[in-house]
Amino acid sequence: MSERRLISSGGPWEEQVAYSRAVVQGDWCFVSGTTSTASPEPAAQADAALGIIAAALDEGGFTMADVVRVRYLLPDASDFEECWPVLRRWFGDVRPAATMQQCGLIDPAMRIEIEATAYRG
Template identity: 50%
Template structure:
């Protein structure tokens, strides 16, 4: 089995020992991703931007997503992200789970982890 590792260049990847995404076993596994900004909506959009970039590097897109997990320190913030998520996934929504938990830094309001189908090699 071929494994492709996708690095975004984040200094945390080397410091912690992970990569943004791994293509293996017919799937693209995208690491938990936080975004930048002051609001949960801004962070949601920028996290999805990073995830979208990783999916493109793997030859996939949001329409290939099969599972997404949202981690939020404040569950009531999640509803603010719903329109952004509905716009992102459109007619191809994945299965989803939202978990209320602490994140690596109190400044983060949402972290998103995603699994998508990998493109079939020609």
């Protein structure tokens, strides 16, 4: 049986809500929904979130090239197109399976949340 490894970004939510930034199980890495409120702009938030995801993947021994599935969650679907150039920069050659869903997020300042799954086989 493969060892389960928990990765933390050190954020307070992880302790309070009892979750990990990422979980590595064998050849898989599951990255939790990731946000950033460093900027009010959706594209800047997407870029920051993907940077956090890349760091979590790196800590688990993965790269963005290993991402096979990504989910984009936005309170306002009309913000998604603004994020496309950022997504192309991070995933242009990777082209993971992807879903965009319009839904409420926990903080109104959050304009996008991104979740990723990576596999290295």
